[in-house]
Amino acid sequence: MPKSPSGSDPSRRPRAKARAPRKGPALTEDLTRPPDLLGGEIAGEPTGAGDASALPSPLGESAAVGMVVELPARHRTAARSKYKPPAEPRFRIFIIDSGWNTVARRVLRHNFALIRRLRRENLIYLVSRKKSAEFIRRHQSLIGRDPIIAVHDLEAITRQGIARFHGFHLHLGILRTQRQALMALQTFAQFVGTRRHSQNLEAEIRRELRREGMLGVIEILLQKAPRALGG
Amino acid sequence: MLDRFGEAISVVLGALALAYLVYEIDRRKRKLRDLFYVLDSEEADISADLSSMVESGELQPYSREVRA
Numbered sequence: 001m002p003k004s005p006s007g008s009d010p011s012r013r014p015r016a017k018a019r020a021p022r023k024g025p026a027l028t029e030d031l032t033r034p035p036d037l038l039g040g041e042i043a044g045e046p047t048g049a050g051d052a053s054a055l056p057s058p059l060g061e062s063a064a065v066g067m068v069v070e071l072p073a074r075h076r077t078a079a080r081s082k083y084k085p086p087a088e089p090r091f092r093i094f095i096i097d098s099g100w101n102t103v104a105r106r107v108l109r110h111n112f113a114l115i116r117r118l119r120r121e122n123l124i125y126l127v128s129r130k131k132s133a134e135f136i137r138r139h140q141s142l143i144g145r146d147p148i149i150a151v152h153d154l155e156a157i158t159r160q161g162i163a164r165f166h167g168f169h170l171h172l173g174i175l176r177t178q179r180q181a182l183m184a185l186q187t188f189a190q191f192v193g194t195r196r197h198s199q200n201l202e203a204e205i206r207r208e209l210r211r212e213g214m215l216g217v218i219e220i221l222l223q224k225a226p227r228a229l230g231g
Numbered sequence: 232m233l234d235r236f237g238e239a240i241s242v243v244l245g246a247l248a249l250a251y252l253v254y255e256i257d258r259r260k261r262k263l264r265d266l267f268y269v270l271d272s273e274e275a276d277i278s279a280d281l282s283s284m285v286e287s288g289e290l291q292p293y294s295r296e297v298r299a
Contacts, residue, residue, distance in 0.1 A: 094281055094290075116293065124293045125285065135284075139277050145265075152270075152278060162275045162282075169268040184266060202269060209267040211260070220259045 090196045091122045091167075092154055097147040098133040104172035107181040108147050118189050121196070145171040149188060153201055165202040168209075 095112075097105060116124060127135065136142045149170040156166045170188050175181045191209060198204055206212045211219050270278055284290045 092285070125281075125290045126293045127284075127290060131284075131289070135280065138280065142277070150270075150278075150281060152281070162270075162278045163272045165269060165271050166275075166278060167270045169270065169274075171266055171268055174262070174265055205267060205269055210263045210269075216260075217256055220256055220263075 089122045090153070090155060091192055092125070092152040093119065093122050093192070094125045094127060094150040094152075095147065096127045096132045096135060096142075096150060097129065098136050099129045100144070100146065100173060102147075102173060103178050104175050104181040105147050107178055107185065108172060111182070111185055115185065115189055119192060122192065145169075145173040147172045151188075151192060156201065168205055 095108070097108070099105075132146065136146060142148060149172065150167065151170070152167040153165075156164075160166075170184060172181055172184060175184060187209065191205075195201055195204060207216070210216070268274075281290075
């Protein structure tokens with residue numbers, strides 16, 4: 001049974017007074033706004049903290065009784081002030097995407113929130129489309145390889161600088177199917193999560209991810225899933 | 232004569248199959264190397280560029296809280 005309008009709730013107005021009833025104005029704004037950054041809007045992350053006590057009842061009920069429900073303005077500053085950078089991160093992760101309309105880009109956008117959730121102990125830097133394009137223009141060997149997830153091993157950089165091994169890139173742009181892109185992302189997330197205390201990350205990348213060595217050859221021949229995913 | 236001809240064909244086909252196998256393994260390994268691209272001295276300029284963007288404040292850590 002739909003709820004009767006409550007006079008105490010400031011967000012509800014009778015239809016006669018209001019403009020035409022809208023269904024989810026905040027949602028349509030999010031969908032029509034061209035996303036310059038990856039993931040956040042598409043994956044449905046909150047744009048900021050809102051006043052929980054003023055949240056309206058589900059739109060379905062309101063629409064049924066012809067009520068106009070205004071969603072409270074969400075304040076971004078509250079959410080930003082809650083962010084605490086991780087203590088002693090091992091990796092610094094950059095996501096570079098200049099905007100090629102590829103399968104890999106769509107897979108990354110749809111799964112970005114999950115990757116963010118899984119890798120909260122690392123610093124993640126989302127490079128905007130404009131900055132990504134400028135960056136790739138400066139380093140033209142990266143053209144066509146984005147979206148790129150660049151992982152810097154802060155421990156290796158502190159120890160030996162960037163003149164030797166200091167991380168790896170995940171070049172998602174070279175993948176052609178959704179399945180390949182998803183598997184690469186899962187492998188990456190699992191690898192980065194389980195190698196936080198690795199003493200020789202380079203060797204593990206070569207063995208587990210790049211499947212170098214005789215065992216890797218056999219795995220490639222058998223088209224097995226990456227060892228990191230239990231293949 | 233036909234036997235020898237048959238043997239020669241088998242050897243050639245076997246060699247082609249082996250060559251294809253080697254080529255395919257090499258192709259997949261190259262793809263994996265390209266996919267998981269290890270950074271060393273050759274990519275120092277790329278990494279330095281990213282690091283400078285962080286140090287200058289041009290890039291900030293992604294800070295949107297994820298819904299529990």
